[in-house]
Amino acid sequence: MPTLEAYTLTSALGRGLRATLSALQERRSGLRPCDFEDADLPTWIGRVEGVEDVRLPDALQAYACRNNQLAWLGLQQDDFIEAVQAARRRFGARRIGVFIGTTTSGIREAETAYRHRDPHSGVLPDTFRYRTTHNGFSCTDFVRQTLGLRGPAQAVLTACSSSAKAFAVAQRFMQMNLCDAAVVGGVDSLCLTTLYGFHALQLLSSQPCRPWDAWRDGLSIGEAAGFALLYRNPSQHTAIRLLGYGESLDAHHITSPHPQGAGAVLAMQRALQSAGLTPQDIDFISLHGTATPANDAIEDQAVHRLFGDRPPCASTKGWTGHTLGAAGIAAVVLACLGLEQGLLPGTLNTREVDPALRVALQLENRPDTPRRVLVNAFGFGGNNCSLLLGKPAC
Amino acid sequence: MLSCHLAGIGLRAPGLSGWAESRAVLVGHETYRETAMPAVPEQSLLARNTVRRTTYTIRLTLQVAEEAMNAAAMPNAELASVFACSGGDASALDQIFNALTLPDRPVSPNQFNNSVHNAPAGYWSIATQSHHPSTSLSAYDGSFSAGLLEALGLLTTLRQAVLLIAYDVPPPPPLWVHRPIAAPYAVALLLTPKPAATHLGRLHLALAHGQAESRLEEVGLERLRGGNPAARSLPLLQIIARGRENRVVLPYLTDTLLSVRHQPC
Numbered sequence: 001m002p003t004l005e006a007y008t009l010t011s012a013l014g015r016g017l018r019a020t021l022s023a024l025q026e027r028r029s030g031l032r033p034c035d036f037e038d039a040d041l042p043t044w045i046g047r048v049e050g051v052e053d054v055r056l057p058d059a060l061q062a063y064a065c066r067n068n069q070l071a072w073l074g075l076q077q078d079d080f081i082e083a084v085q086a087a088r089r090r091f092g093a094r095r096i097g098v099f100i101g102t103t104t105s106g107i108r109e110a111e112t113a114y115r116h117r118d119p120h121s122g123v124l125p126d127t128f129r130y131r132t133t134h135n136g137f138s139c140t141d142f143v144r145q146t147l148g149l150r151g152p153a154q155a156v157l158t159a160c161s162s163s164a165k166a167f168a169v170a171q172r173f174m175q176m177n178l179c180d181a182a183v184v185g186g187v188d189s190l191c192l193t194t195l196y197g198f199h200a201l202q203l204l205s206s207q208p209c210r211p212w213d214a215w216r217d218g219l220s221i222g223e224a225a226g227f228a229l230l231y232r233n234p235s236q237h238t239a240i241r242l243l244g245y246g247e248s249l250d251a252h253h254i255t256s257p258h259p260q261g262a263g264a265v266l267a268m269q270r271a272l273q274s275a276g277l278t279p280q281d282i283d284f285i286s287l288h289g290t291a292t293p294a295n296d297a298i299e300d301q302a303v304h305r306l307f308g309d310r311p312p313c314a315s316t317k318g319w320t321g322h323t324l325g326a327a328g329i330a331a332v333v334l335a336c337l338g339l340e341q342g343l344l345p346g347t348l349n350t351r352e353v354d355p356a357l358r359v360a361l362q363l364e365n366r367p368d369t370p371r372r373v374l375v376n377a378f379g380f381g382g383n384n385c386s387l388l389l390g391k392p393a394c
Numbered sequence: 395m396l397s398c399h400l401a402g403i404g405l406r407a408p409g410l411s412g413w414a415e416s417r418a419v420l421v422g423h424e425t426y427r428e429t430a431m432p433a434v435p436e437q438s439l440l441a442r443n444t445v446r447r448t449t450y451t452i453r454l455t456l457q458v459a460e461e462a463m464n465a466a467a468m469p470n471a472e473l474a475s476v477f478a479c480s481g482g483d484a485s486a487l488d489q490i491f492n493a494l495t496l497p498d499r500p501v502s503p504n505q506f507n508n509s510v511h512n513a514p515a516g517y518w519s520i521a522t523q524s525h526h527p528s529t530s531l532s533a534y535d536g537s538f539s540a541g542l543l544e545a546l547g548l549l550t551t552l553r554q555a556v557l558l559i560a561y562d563v564p565p566p567p568p569l570w571v572h573r574p575i576a577a578p579y580a581v582a583l584l585l586t587p588k589p590a591a592t593h594l595g596r597l598h599l600a601l602a603h604g605q606a607e608s609r610l611e612e613v614g615l616e617r618l619r620g621g622n623p624a625a626r627s628l629p630l631l632q633i634i635a636r637g638r639e640n641r642v643v644l645p646y647l648t649d650t651l652l653s654v655r656h657q658p659c
Contacts, residue, residue, distance in 0.1 A: 114491040135534040150649050154531045154540040157511035172547030173436035196499045197506035247527035251519040381516025
């Protein structure tokens with residue numbers, strides 16, 4: 001299984017790991033009342049400051065859109081580009097894959113173009129660039145161009161499990177000997193489609209989202225760009241390792257999870273199995289925890305069935321919001337901070353834990369240095385992915 | 395070398411209504427005629443009340459999936475899956491973008507669901523009851539090759555059968571100008587780690603650089619190939635239909651191609 005040689009996260013908590021860590025230490029949520037453009041919705045969002053001001057280099061101007069600007073901002077942090085350059089020198093550009101998850105890519109550009117349609121012909125403005133902004137592959141292509149990589153690539157588009165599955169995809173490509181390293185991650189940015197779509201589904205909370213709370217009433221949408229550089233063979237002995245991964249389908253309903261969380265259980269079981277570990281080996285669980293009444297209740301059942309009420313669990317959504325296609329990588333990076341910095345974020349905003357839920361939910365941050373962490377990312381269409389991360393010598 | 399066995403094919407495009415029906419056209423024994431496709435793709439995987447909520451794109455994917463699965467006669471619930479599509483369901487997105495220009499932005503919850511890239515995979519799983527891993531992906535015009543590689547990845551790591559479905563449908567007019575997909579096209583390949591009862595030969599994959607992409611001689615088929623990212627699979631289908639060992643080079647990324655060798659049984 002590959003190692004995480006470098007990783008970074010830019011979210012509503014801040015740009016890069018240092019800003020993220022300070023927000024965690026100060027218990028500062030990234031959520032704010034919705035102020036995204038002219039969206040008029042009674043909800044809270046996790047918006048990243050200054051994305052609209054990012055200017056891409058001239059050679060990459062065709063890719064300019066909120067999503068790729070957020071990706072660019074994310075790539076600039078934590079010497080990530082330098083780490084990729086070192087990998088390129090070591091393996092060659094053709095041996096490094098790029099696998100990026102997203103849900104809406106740069107469709108904000110299409111939303112704007114529709115607003116500026118010719119009133120008679122309905123034609124979109126000429127300035128609209130479909131391939132390099134709207135299309136789902138745009139961000140993967142942008143990251144690949146920015147980093148000068150020439151290996152295998154694909155956009156992973158399985159909704160909220162996308163950037164967790166990007167790790168599984170990278171592992172498969174390494175196992176097929178199609179790459180020695182890979183840049184994986186997720187980039188999802190705010191857009192009206194997502195905000196009004198979730199509003200139409202009546203899934204948005206009117207407050208900062210409160211995972212596992214007795215009064216939880218829905219999710220807060222966020223945006224984030226997170227990346228990890230994976231090596232097939234570790235360069236450093238100390239690097240965090242992907243110990244295992246598990247993927248599954250609920251095969252139950254297009255939007256509602258399986259009532260007993262069968263798909264979630266399968267994903268977690270497969271992750272344990274692929275790592276050769278048992279539930280007793282897991283020190284901490286980063287829940288998908290979106291804070292909708294149904295999703296949390298079902299994830300609670302599934303986690304409890306496998307792990308009981310022993311391992312501490314927490315959801316990151318109160319900090320960053322639900323960053324959809326970037327949710328997996330956001331949770332992975334926060335878990336890595338736990339593994340390396342000894343700070344595991346608790347569940348923010350939650351005041352009164354739902355007495356009907358049974359896992360060992362942590363509200364406070366934990367100064368622990370766990371050895372093995374399970375990260376859940378469950379998505380639309382019943383598409384589930386669980387990742388197991390750990391320190392070497394486990 | 396990356397290898398797998400081929401156990402079933404499903405195919406739908408104008409003038410190509412099913413794998414068995416299309417073989418003679420693909421090998422050149424019959425003339426290719428771009429006959430229009432039915433407005434509603436027929437499929438019997440999903441119950442009528444569920445199908446009602448879906449779109450043309452979703453039904454088309456189910457139709458080719460059903461054909462490939464029937465051909466292979468394997469338990470559908472045992473399949474992992476890959477859904478490769480360049481642009482997702484542009485008709486659902488078009489309706490959302492229109493709604494967003496109206497007062498109060500009345501986005502339909504059902505259209506929002508259908509617009510998600512992995513909606514076809516979700517419906518397919520409900521129909522087949524497969525709980526196995528499923529990846530939905532895009533690599534723009536190289537989405538078919540990307541799908542084939544991801545399918546091989548799942549097959550290699552899981553050692554189980556994988557259903558690959560590659561599809562794209564022309565977007566509605568405002569988007570079509572910017573993404574002129576010529577015609578609907580969907581193909582399903584059922585890939586197995588070991589030869590199945592219905593064995594259509596072996597496929598061997600390798601990345602390639604600096605070679606010429608395979609093209610088709612027949613003008614109409616070549617137009618279809620160039621006009622839909624999923625139809626980039628046609629040269630491969632042609633050599634499978636011919637049944638003699640051969641190799642094709644398919645587009646993948648702007649700087650990388652995929653070489654696929656077909657070895658008949």
